[in-house]
Amino acid sequence: MNTLKQVLVIDDEPIMRKLLQQILKDKYEVILKENGREALEWMYSGNIPDLVVADLNMPEIDGFEYIQKVRESGFFNDVPLIVLSGEESSSERIKCLKLGANDYLIKPFNPEELGLRIDNLIKLRS
Amino acid sequence: MAEELVYNLSQLEELAGGNTEFVNTMVETFLQYTPGQLQEILEAYKASDMHTVGSVAHKIKPNIELFGINSIKQDIRIVEEKGKKNSNDAELAESIKRVESYLKVAFNQLQQR
Numbered sequence: 001m002n003t004l005k006q007v008l009v010i011d012d013e014p015i016m017r018k019l020l021q022q023i024l025k026d027k028y029e030v031i032l033k034e035n036g037r038e039a040l041e042w043m044y045s046g047n048i049p050d051l052v053v054a055d056l057n058m059p060e061i062d063g064f065e066y067i068q069k070v071r072e073s074g075f076f077n078d079v080p081l082i083v084l085s086g087e088e089s090s091s092e093r094i095k096c097l098k099l100g101a102n103d104y105l106i107k108p109f110n111p112e113e114l115g116l117r118i119d120n121l122i123k124l125r126s
Numbered sequence: 127m128a129e130e131l132v133y134n135l136s137q138l139e140e141l142a143g144g145n146t147e148f149v150n151t152m153v154e155t156f157l158q159y160t161p162g163q164l165q166e167i168l169e170a171y172k173a174s175d176m177h178t179v180g181s182v183a184h185k186i187k188p189n190i191e192l193f194g195i196n197s198i199k200q201d202i203r204i205v206e207e208k209g210k211k212n213s214n215d216a217e218l219a220e221s222i223k224r225v226e227s228y229l230k231v232a233f234n235q236l237q238q239r
Contacts, residue, residue, distance in 0.1 A: 015189050107188035
């Protein structure tokens with residue numbers, strides 16, 4: 001039985017998805033989705049991840065809309081969510097935090113820092 | 127004389143922790159997607175579609191850092207910011223030219239590594 005905690009990674013950049021999988025795969029079960037729509041479809045088919053790492057600029061359903069939908073839902077509003085984006089402006093960060101993101105990291109990121117933030121948020125929840 | 131490399135994979139190699147297969151996969155993925163993204167920027171710039179110029183530059187930016195193409199780290203930021211602000215000026219033209227030129231060299235060098 002797989003006892004690893006599940007981290008859902010949402011990013012439309014293939015390089016970023018592969019990089020995050022490489023960084024996280026030893027500690028977590030990593031689920032990769034290309035945009036907010038795919039992620040929501042996966043979640044609404046009965047999956048609740050232990051944490052989400054989401055990009056902002058994505059086709060179909062972007063990160064902002066994704067956070068909003070997740071936080072408005074009755075099922076996923078307590079799932080920890082980290083935004084990982086190349087957007088550096090504080091207005092974007094504030095917007096995400098207001099929508100309900102728990103944390104925000106700017107790309108390019110320090111993998112150790114991301115890992116620690118993920119660990120801490122998952123520990124807090126469990 | 128050997129051509130100087132415009133990329134540096136040390137960050138990627140460190141993340142890979144000795145997994146050369148991972149590094150190769152990342153290089154392949156970079157070569158698979160980034161030339162198309164560069165083309166998208168060039169075509170959007172030609173068509174004065176500044177929004178696309180900015181948003182595609184935004185996507186490429188972290189990959190340029192990851193692959194250590196340090197000579198254009200600042201240029202890709204200029205392309206992103208000026209694109210988003212719809213600010214089509216000489217500095218943008220110069221940065222796009224440099225991004226195109228360095229990326230094309232990087233594609234060739236990475237293909238031959």
